[in-house]
Ligand SMILES: Nc1ncnc2c1ncn2[C@@H]1O[C@H](COP(=O)(O)OP(=O)(O)O)[C@@H](O)[C@H]1O
């Protein structure tokens with residue numbers, strides 16, 4: 001009985017220690033906007049629930065989280081069920097008209113509403129948006145450049161309905177944040193022609209952080225952060241070092257648009273970016289409110 005009592009006391013002290021450790025971080029970040037990108041690869045059931053609870057807690061302590069989500073694997077799953085294969089070039093999905101319909105259904109319908117629902121079930125007040133709502137994200141079609149040994153100029157690749165962010169009108173997001181809601185944004189933009197464009201979620205998150213003058217951009221993925229060729233976690237890298245890691249292939253696939261968006265966000269005025277493993281339970285809280293950082297931290301210099 002005595003042993004159990006002392007164990008309970010020890011646990012209570014540990015909890016109190018964690019809470020006091022969080023205090024200076026809460027004081028520093030309260031009132032600040034944080035853009036949190038939740039990648040499709042990190043969206044297991046447990047990770048999504050833990051993510052939703054973390055976001056509700058951030059909001060309760062006065063931080064303003066703005067969520068941008070992905071859903072690449074979830075789009076791939078539905079395409080597969082429909083007998084279509086996913087094709088990616090330089091980390092971007094080739095998106096024909098039929099694929100665009102699936103992208104809108106999965107991102108704007110399924111994934112967005114699942115995150116909104118989970119946040120609300122845990123006591124938050126989330127509202128889901130795509131870039132079409134309130135004309136939030138204007139998109140422009142992109143063509144990728146690929147060097148070919150035969151041609152002297154780089155070849156331009158047409159990816160279909162794939163866009164980049166042309167502009168963001170954040171008034172709807174501001175309105176929601178001031179009304180104490182948590183905006184949850186799917187990365188679909190609308191072109192001048194009124195057509196929908198599929199935009200890589202990292203690119204949307206980076207631009208959103210810039211436009212909202214966010215204190216931090218936090219990217220949750222299925223890797224511990226940026227890794228070197230031996231799988232060791234890298235942190236504190238400069239822009240030149242990031243460029244070199246892309247050039248020598250250490251950073252490849254989906255990590256390329258992620259790194260590019262990080263570099264743009266830092267150049268655009270965001271003070272710090274964290275790339276962390278969203279599959280770790282309470283990854284957001286551990287990174288933001290405790291002394292132990294868990295992923296790659298990149299700072300504007
Ligand atoms: N240097 C690197 N460090 C970590 N991950 C990398 C690196 N290069 C490529 N990757 C890959 O990038 C993936 C993350 O990008 P992506 O699949 O687009 O995730 P998300 O759905 O979170 O956007 C990792 O799972 C990993 O396979």
Ligand SMILES: CC(=O)N[C@@H](CCC(=O)OP(=O)(O)O)C(=O)O
Nearest residue numbers: 039040070071072092093200201
């Ligand atoms: C153009 C492009 O590739 N768009 C992405 C949009 C979703 C996304 O970015 O999801 P993750 O963050 O989970 O990778 C796609 O179609 O998969």
